[in-house]
Structures are given as C-alpha cells and as structure tokens.
Amino acid sequence: MLQSRVSDLAHRAALKFGEKTALTLPGLRSLSFREIDDLAGRMAGAFAARGLKAGDRIVLHLPNGWQWVVAYHAIARLGGVVVPANFLLSAEEVSYIVEDSEATALIVPAERRASFKTRAQVYTLGEAPEAEELTRLLDGDYMLPVERNPEDLFTIGYTSGTTGRPKGATMSHEGLFASLSGTATIHVRHEGDAVLTSLPFPHVYGNIVMNATFLVGSRLITTPRFDAAEALRLIGEEKATLFEGVPTMFYQMLAHPSIGDADLSSLTRCTVGGQTMPTAKINAVTSRFGCPLLELWGMTEVAGPAVTHSPYWSPRPGSIGLPMPGFETRIADLEDSSRDSAPGAAGELMVRGTMVTKGYWRNEVATKETINAQGWLATGDIARADKDGFIFIVDRKKDMIITAGYNVYPAELEQVIAMHPSVAMVAVAGTADEEKGEIAQAFVVPHRNAVLSEEDLIAHCRKHLASYKIPRKVIFVEDLPKNSTGKILRRSLREAQASV
Template sequence: MNGPGDILRHTAARHGDRTALITADRTLTYTELDTACDRVAAALTAHGVRPGRTVSLYAQNRWEWIAAYHGALRAGAVVNPVNVMLTPAELAHVLDDCGSTAVFTSAEQAPAVLGAGGDPTGPRLVVTFGGPAEDTVAFDALLATDGPAPHRTAEPDAPCTIGYTSGTTGHPKGAVQSHRAVLLNCALTATMHGRTEHDVVVTALPAPHVYGNVVINGTFLVGGTVVLMERFDAAEALRLIGEHRATLFEGVPAMYAMMLAAPSLDGADLSSLTRCTVGGQTMPTATIRRWERRSGAPLIELWGMTEISGLGITHAVHAPPLPGSIGVSLPGVETRVADLADTTRDAPPGEPGELMVRGPLVMLGYHGDPGATAEAIDSDGWLRTGDIATMDATGHVFIVDRRKDMVITGGYNVYPAEIERVLAEHPAVALVGVGPVPDPVKGELACAYVVLAPGATATADELSAFAAPRLAAYKRPRLIRFVPDLPKTSSGKIMRRELLNAFTAHPTPRPTRKP
C-alpha cells in the first residue's frame, strides 16, 4: 500500500464479507464499500476530474462521504475534507484556495456550494447526497455511471489531502499531507491502540477531522467494523455501544462528560468495551477516572493536529497507564519541548515550553502559502505546534494548554486547562470551559463557564472555595458563570475563545473574590 486510497481494496481482498461500516440507514460489507468506491472513481474520471486535481467533501458523517473520499483518491485526486460548520464565506475561501474541481455535499448544503464561486479552469462538478438538487448530480446517479475503475498507483510523497485549519486568525490555511503521512498515521495509531479485525468502533467524530479520519481508516486497515454516527448524541452513543457490542468508543472530552451526565447512563451496557480513546483537548483526570470506573475500560489519551494528518503522541494500549499524560511519540516521530522565548533551544527539564514535532507525519506545507509554511516549520524540519507542554524522563508528554488560549492576568500566565481540570472534579459539574474576559486593571480575567450535572446545584462561591486549595491564588477563576451548554466545534471541542461572545447577552458577573 502506498496511501490511504489502497486501504479498502486491500482489506476487501482479505475480509470481503465482513461488515465494514454501519450507519443509521446503511450497513455495508468491505466488498460492497469497495465496489462503491470504484464506481465513484470511474464516475469522477468520466466527468473529467484529472489526477492531481482537488475534490472537496462538505457534508455530515454518512456512508456516501466515506465512499467519496476513497473514490476520489482512487481517481488520483487530492481530497479536501471540509468542516461542515464553515460559513458560506469561509467555504468559498476554502474551495477557491485549493482550486476545488468537484464538491460532494448534501442536497441541503448544495446552495451554499453553488454560491461559492466556481473552478477557474471550468465548471465545478457538484454531487449531492440524499437526493437531487438543481444544477447538481445526484450521488445515486453517479454510482450508476458505467466505465472502468481507474487503477492508479499513488506516489507516497505526493499530495493526498488538504485539510484546512480552524482559522482563528485570518483565513484558514490548507495543510497539505502526503499519501505516506496519512497511511502511516492510520497504521501507527492502529498499532499503538491494538486494533484488530475483531474490533467494533462506535464514533461520532467528524470524518473531515483528522482524528475522525484516523479512527475510521485505521479500523478499516485491520478489517474491523466502524459504527458511524451522523452527529454526537450522548443517549444514542450509549445505546449503540450496547447494541453493537462495541469494543471501542472514540471521542473528545466533551462527549465523555455528556455521556457521564446522561440520564440513560445507569441502564447502559458498556461491558463490551475493552478500551476507549480521547483527544482534541486536555481532559480532566477526574473525568477519566469516572469513565473508567463506569465502563471498566481504560481511556487512552492522545494528541494530534491537522498539520500531522492525525495523531503524533499517544499511549500504547498494553503499556502502564500514566494519567494526565498524552503519551509518547508514535514510532518514527520526534518530539521536543522548546523554550517559549526561543524555539531553537530546548526548555529546561520540567519547564513548560512549546511542543515541537519532526518526522514523516509532518505536512508538506500550507497550500500556496510558503510564508506561513516557513513560520510553522523551521529549517531543521521541526513543526511548531502552538501547544505548551512538559516532558518527563521517559519521554511522556504532558500538555499544559494551547498557547493561544493562555489568559494573561496582571502579568501572570493562567492556563484554562488547569482551572478546568480542578472544577471538573466537583461532583456538581458536568462540563466546564474557561476563557478570558477583559478587565481594565488586570488586562484579562479568567472566567469559568459551568454546565451543571442534571439535578445538581452549586453556587459560584462554593466552586470558588472548592478550587482555592487546589490552585495558586493567581490561577483561581475570578468569575464563574452558570450556562446551559458550551459552544463547540464540529468535532465537539470547546471553543474557549468564543465563550465570551456566546454569552454576551448575560450580564457580566461580579468576581467571586477579590483579585
């Protein structure tokens, strides 16, 4: 195999009759899914999509998304997985920036795609899932296209995918990944987590997200079964785990917090789980312990990013657990913690610094942006991740927080994740996010936005008193606000920098204690 486009064909040859994918409306064997991918590849070729051109996927999780992803790779195209939460303006930027020649989307989202401008080299093909739409080709009609499936061999170092960053400042940037990087990430992750053909994985991670991609294709690589949810719902996730006797559930911290708070948790059958994974954001150890006690399965932490096509650090499933650590580097990946003021130097042992990554998983660069690429990857090949971390003598990495999420209050650096970990230990707290609010004296104050567990009660003073002996005085949240929910990304990560905007309709709370 040279790239992820070879995975399904390889597995179908060995496990053709085994169930590959289960969604709400369709179950497919490896042979059936492989055949659908071939038909997509043939149809794209018939519609003039040439090798090296970009094909975008803009839709919620569904079986057709998976077929379109692998079919586009088989046609020799570069895949552009697009976040479904993008605004029309953001979508237009992504499609124009990567030169998308074809877009797979839902009938409901087709107008946004059609209004996003066109391919400068000719009309852009728009294919719709779930029924036809004006000026588009229905996916079912595409599958009926006659013609031989192309059998192209991918060059391992050639572009495979273009995944756009969240674009917290300016326009999103397209991280270009090679076929080797994407395939390696799936293979190494499957190895570290002990995936086998007997695994059944329940996940609601978005397929366009690199974590979701590795979960799905890493499972396909070994011949396991993926139970793919269109979007996350705590009660439904718990039901699916029991119904399909899932051996793994994989998600972000907020998903576990919501399942632990779900009324249906008491009656859920989680006995089939043998391990679970969590990534995307730091997770309080208290939440990890609660899930492990309830499920009876270890919860494996991991870390990754778009610029490395998925994971870079995780725990080996049979290694001794080290709660609070995201694990060790994947085989062949180098990591170091750099001085915050000068990333060419290592941070002193035990001191927080910026996490740096080097190796075959690092992106080829940002699409069409050599300046941004040079800022992200230094001359020695080290990728600046933007995460603040420490590393112990065994190579285990501990994430402190995102550098951009740091709150600077009165000259002190306050990391939201530290506050979140502490408040999450309170039995009344189901979910918590910490973000900055402006302050005329201190510059910024740390505000904790708390979602209470069903039926639980707590006051700001009570939570402040709970945090007091666990956090240094300057780290304690100066404001605590109770909210019904928290803003999240499409992958379920809490959007810390959006917390203030999300709740501006509420009066600004008074500090819980004097700074």
C-alpha cells in the same frame, strides 16, 4: 506488498476481508468491504468519464455516512486530492475552501446545491435538475486504483481559522498512512473490533478512525451526529469494543440519566482527543466504562493522532502519551524556540517527521512562520515531559492568561474545578481587567439537579490553587460553545464577555 498510500486502501481491504461488514449505519444500512470497493470503483470510473483526473482537488462536503466513505475512496483511487469540508461549515466557509484549493469539483447534499456559485463541477446526493445526482455516479465503469507514489499529495486539510482565514495543510499519502498505521498499532486495533464513533470524518481524528477500518478489517459503526443517549444504547446493542470521541462526548454520557442502565461491558478501551481532559473526568470514565481511556494528541498539520497511549501501558491520566514511531517531539523554550526548555519545565511543543505537513497550500509565508529550517513545526501547545518522556499538554499558548504578571493556564483551573462532584463541564477564559491586565473566569455547566454556588466553587479552588490562579468569577451556563468537532471554544467565551 503493503504500500504507504491511501489510493488502494479500500481495494486491498476488499481483497483481504471480502464480505465481512465494514460499515454499519444503525437503522439504515450496512456495507461489506467488497461492496464499498465496488461502489468506490464505479464512482471513480464515473468521475474519470467526466474529466476528473489524478491531482485534481475535490472538496467533499457530506455528513458521516456511506456516501462520504465511498466518495472519499473513489477520489483516492482516482489519484485525486481529497479536500474535506466539515458538514457543519457554512456555505460561505466551504466556498472559501473551494476557491482557495482551486478545486475542480465539489460534492454536496442536494439540499445545499443552491447555496454554491462556483466554477467547479458540482455533484449532489439527491434530486437537483441543474446538477448530476451522486447516485448516478454509481453506474460508472469499475475502476481499479491508479498507481500513486507515497510522497504524492493526497489531502489538504483546512485549519479551523481561529486566528484568521483557514489555511490548507497539505499531506502526502505516506504522511497520512504514518498516522493511520501508528494509531492502529499502538491502540491494538484488530479484525474483531467493533468501533463506535460520531467523530466527523472530515476531521483528521475522525478520518483516521474511519480509515483504520480498512487497514485492520474492523467494523465501523457511525452516526451523523453525536447523541449521548444513542451512543450509550449503541455500545450495548452493537457490542462495541472501542468508543472514540472528544471530551465533551464523554462529559455528556457521564451526565446522562441513562448511563446507570447502560451496558458498557463489551468495551475494551476508549480513545479521546481534540482537547485536554481533566483527570477527574478521565478517572470517572475509566471507572464507569470499565476500560482504559487512551488520550491522544494530533492536529490538522500532522494528519491525525501522533502522540498516544497503548492499552497495555500503565495509566498516566493527564498525559497524551509517547510519540509514534518516526515522529519526533521536543519541548522548546518559550523565549527562544531554538533551545530546549529545562527538564520538566513547560515550553512549546515542537514536532517533526513524516506525518508533519510539508507546508500550507500555496501559502509560503504561513509555512515559514510555522515550520523552521530544520523541519520543526511549532504546534502552539504548551507542554512538559516527565522523566520517562511522557508528554503532558499544559494549555494552548494563545489561551494563557497573564494576571498581574503571573502566567495562568486555563486547563489547570479546569482540572481543579472538574474535580468538584457537581460539575459536568467547565471552561476557563480570560477577560480584561484594569488593575491586573487579565483575570480568569470560569464558565460551569452543573450536573442535572445539582445545587452549586459561586462561593462553593471559589472555596473548592482555594484548597488546590495559588491565590493568583483562583477564578475571580464563576458564571453558570446550560452549555458551552463548541466548534464543528465538539471542541470547547474558549475564544467565544472571551468574545462574549468582552461584548457585555
């Protein structure tokens, strides 16, 4: 019987899908469901022989690849707690996660072993005289999944730390499984799918994409890092039916010269999350890719996607969709979160349900600041809902610009600027102003060979925006700062301007 737990997910997939290919690493290796189960079982056995046990926190710091997938499911079947650490994090950042989570073990590539001084056991991927090779772990005795309860702690996901030290959001087996099963159901994932993604597996979005393979029996095609030309090529070469990414990945593919010759005919839908995406770019993707682009919303504190669209619903560009089953949402008044905002008015998105974290790891103060007594988690996103309940993210609460007493949402300005045919990417951030308090500035990446001026864009904005919303300055740049998951960092733009 299907249980709401991740500990036996890979094993159940092996029993059901056997020799069917589960994972493809283009040009490197492919593994079947049975092979992954065997490798994870032997690695779990080796972990157990070295003293690791159920409940131990184990930090997983590897790039996307078969080793990450096998190690993840080895920890799961051992009954351990997976603590994912994005591969682009520095050694200092990973060390903080190791210490804060009180991890028993750390898994890293051999070339990074020397960067870590820790009391935790360290397992490496390649040669390292002072530590065990990860490959030796594959010689352990095969271990069946241990029995775990759905409510047991399974993973601790650390936030990006944009407002201080990262916090570890705890997640149970059933919490993660709720996002996994809901995403698979609403996106109509199935055994015939070939899913292409470069989303980092440690991120909640990438993690759900990876685990959906084991739930439905689809084939996952992944690369360690995203490259627009390679992604366009692989969609055609691997006959991908589903491409999953963040907005910047789609922007880069739309702007790449090879898109004119790309074979995208196998795609039946794409998904996008992690950040709001201008409707002009959404429409451009659906037109060029020839399939629906399903927007979704989630966060570290809710285990993965929690609000999204079905490919069978009528398109609503700009909306993140409807809540998944068992997941509650409400739009709270910005001045008093105990009250709902007026119908159609913007307010803070509040969420509650099985997939919401029960709290931050050994941080009661942060937990109480974020989750109220009724179990509602304050997301920090400003949103509104239409008459049918579809949710639209207006912006991040902390990114709102207050200019001369008016609230200006960067995402609204980005929507308008992205409509200009010469704009490839745009981000809007506030900067201090003596007269108005703050003013909006637009940072624009033009399309290749485009002729575009600040005057052109200001005039374009005047056609669509109230005068107080128009950016007071346009700065042309070659690229925009992004975090390890590809999300554009407005905060970095603000800080860069403040230091000038």
